[in-house]
Amino acid sequence: MSNKHVIFHRGTHKLELDMTQLNNGLDFPEDTSKKQLNHKKQHELFKRFVEDVTKFEEKVNESTRPYYQESTNRIIDFLRAPKNTQNAPISVFMQNDDLTTIRTALVQCNFTDISRFIGDFSRKLKNLDREEEENEEEENDAIHTVIDRISNLPSSIGCALIVQQFESLRSQTLDSIISLIYSNPSIRKRIHNIYLIVCVSTSCTFFTTTCSIDTLNLLDIQQFQFARLDEIFENIITTNIKPAIFSGKFLDYLRTRFFSCDYSVSSLIKAVQFAFLQKYVSDPFWREDDCEMHTEELENYFEMLNFFRKEVLRNETEKGKLHIEIQANEQFWKNIEESMEFRQWKQFIFDAKSNESLEMVLDNLRQLNLDEGTFKNLERLVKNLESSSSEDVSPTKSTTPSKTMKFSELRKKNQEALQAKQNNPVRNAKTAIFNFVFDLFKKTLQPYPSTWRNVIGLENSSQNDLFCRVGLDANDEFDIENALLENVTYKNEAISVAWRTLLTHKNFKCVPLFDWANDFVKKYKSDSKTRKEAFFGAAGQLEHIGLIRGGADKKNTTINVLYHPISHIAHI
Numbered sequence: 377m378s379n380k381h382v383i384f385h386r387g388t389h390k391l392e393l394d395m396t397q398l399n400n401g402l403d404f405p406e407d408t409s410k411k412q413l414n415h416k417k418q419h420e421l422f423k424r425f426v427e428d429v430t431k432f433e434e435k436v437n438e439s440t441r442p443y444y445q446e447s448t449n450r451i452i453d454f455l456r457a458p459k460n461t462q463n464a465p466i467s468v469f470m471q472n473d474d475l476t477t478i479r480t481a482l483v484q485c486n487f488t489d490i491s492r493f494i495g496d497f498s499r500k501l502k503n504l505d506r507e508e509e510e511n512e513e514e515e516n517d518a519i520h521t522v523i524d525r526i527s528n529l530p531s532s533i534g535c536a537l538i539v540q541q542f543e544s545l546r547s548q549t550l551d552s553i554i555s556l557i558y559s560n561p562s563i564r565k566r567i568h569n570i571y572l573i574v575c576v577s578t579s580c581t582f583f584t585t586t587c588s589i590d591t592l593n594l595l596d597i598q599q600f601q602f603a604r605l606d607e608i609f610e611n612i613i614t615t616n617i618k619p620a621i622f623s624g625k626f627l628d629y630l631r632t633r634f635f636s637c638d639y640s641v642s643s644l645i646k647a648v649q650f651a652f653l654q655k656y657v658s659d660p661f662w663r664e665d666d667c668e669m670h671t672e673e674l675e676n677y678f679e680m681l682n683f684f685r686k687e688v689l690r691n692e693t694e695k696g697k698l699h700i701e702i703q704a705n706e707q708f709w710k711n712i713e714e715s716m717e718f719r720q721w722k723q724f725i726f727d728a729k730s731n732e733s734l735e736m737v738l739d740n741l742r743q744l745n746l747d748e749g750t751f752k753n754l755e756r757l758v759k760n761l762e763s764s765s766s767e768d769v770s771p772t773k774s775t776t777p778s779k780t781m782k783f784s785e786l787r788k789k790n791q792e793a794l795q796a797k798q799n800n801p802v803r804n805a806k807t808a809i810f811n812f813v814f815d816l817f818k819k820t821l822q823p824y825p826s827t828w829r830n831v832i833g834l835e836n837s838s839q840n841d842l843f844c845r846v847g848l849d850a851n852d853e854f855d856i857e858n859a860l861l862e863n864v865t866y867k868n869e870a871i872s873v874a875w876r877t878l879l880t881h882k883n884f885k886c887v888p889l890f891d892w893a894n895d896f897v898k899k900y901k902s903d904s905k906t907r908k909e910a911f912f913g914a915a916g917q918l919e920h921i922g923l924i925r926g927g928a929d930k931k932n933t934t935i936n937v938l939y940h941p942i943s944h945i946a947h948i
Contacts, residue, residue, distance in 0.1 A: 436611075443611065444489075476567040480573075483599075484576055486602075489602055526557065542574050542582070550591065609696070627703055738809075
């Protein structure tokens with residue numbers, strides 16, 4: 377991108393900013409000198425702004441690429457691995473033909489990643505084998521056309537048969553293709569060079585329950601997951617954007633936007649870009665003062681976070697998830713104290729008779745970058761524990777009642793035993809160390825202060841709360857019902873057309889999938905080749921939002937409408 381302008385996309389709108397427009401829109405402080413606003417300074421300011429906006433996208437793409445590549449490589453390794461031929465005839469009429477199953481990769485892939493997966497898979501397959509042939513079949517393709525394409529290929533060339541979205545196929549289409557492949561003698565001889573890749577957006581169980589048993593017996597199936605969403609999101613929010621850092625509210629917004637909407641990485645990138653725009657507009661010189669970047673405090677924060685995650689939570693919680701909880705959840709430490717993991721850690725380290733585990737924790741704590749006062753207090757408490765442990769503490773006498781002991785005497789002895797236990801110097805020393813360590817956790821692992829200038833999206837006004845909910849989103853609206861049914865801006869969007877056609881169907885609750893798709897095709901203004909993809913993409917989004925659900929019939933040919941809007945207007 378050129379340094380002369382930067383472009384923001386918001387739905388169907390495009391915002392293009394050059395240096396003049398940005399300077400006119402910036403809210404410069406009243407005490408800003410002319411020296412700070414000279415042409416050279418303006419150019420440097422705008423250059424930093426463009427870098428902050430564009431470099432984040434580059435870093436995210438670079439950091440998430442290995443996850444997608446790893447998933448694609450695992451699928452290709454499985455498909456191209458040596459095949460085992462079963463010593464069993466296909467039927468009693470073909471005693472001389474051994475059965476070789478088709479290597480099948482069943483890929484669970486979100487609808488937003490299907491195109492990316494197919495593109496990555498095709499490129500890698502062609503790079504490995506220049507003679508590889510790829511056949512991406514559409515629902516409208518005649519079955520005999522698919523068989524003819526495979527049959528006409530030379531026997532030395534491999535064939536990858538890709539089903540882009542299994543949910544969009546008719547229930548018996550794949551059964552028919554597999555049956556015809558095995559009934560064709562020329563194709564059957566080269567089964568070992570045929571690969572089948574099936575993408576499902578819902579569940580792999582849908583594939584195994586839809587295909588016939590005969591088809592499943594002819595396929596060597598292994599399930600894969602193309603995108604591990606938790607790891608992708610973890611990688612995005614931990615992307616280095618120094619000196620800027622994300623606020624708790626903004627991190628919580630990104631998490632909600634990603635997992636509760638469409639798992640779109642590009643939408644998160646857009647949200648961060650708009651957050652940088654807001655930061656530069658409200659505080660143009662936020663990067664000028666290096667002492668306000670709080671580098672040392674941030675290093676101590678993440679050092680302590682890693683220590684807390686390793687020692688207390690035993691690495692069972694992802695670093696990014698723990699960071700978001702600390703920044704966004706006001707009840708975080710209260711929930712931690714009540715959690716089973718924390719109680720077990722306290723009991724194992726501080727309530728044990730041996731000091732060995734406690735000493736290991738303290739040794740690891742000393743390795744952190746503690747300030748001088750904190751380190752001295754820790755050493756003082758440790759010496760107190762050592763001196764207490766060296767004392768000869770007399771064992772508590774048994775309080776087993778004798779036959780002649782009165783109840784008042786037994787009660788007095790029990791109270792003395794309890795008081796002796798409470799006054800145990802070793803126990804008191806351990807309690808003091810626990811309180812010190814826990815207070816250190818709570819003191820260090822706190823939400824970023826509102827006075828830090830390098831925090832993105834931390835403003836506390838109601839306007840900025842709304843900004844974190846809807847203003848940063850480039851695709852959806854806060855009021856979904858109004859956006860899909862009333863707002864003319866989204867009238868021609870696929871998801872809007874799909875929902876309106878569903879609501880205007882003559883059936884109120886249970887709508888045939890074929891009728892719904894037919895009405896959608898008639899009303900959706902787009903190229904005929906992209907209508908099917910747009911329809912099933914919109915159907916997936918409506919299902920994810922919770923507006924529809926697949927029917928209970930075995931062939932999944934109906935859709936159940938779960939919600940009818942109150943503001944439904946007949947003419948939509």
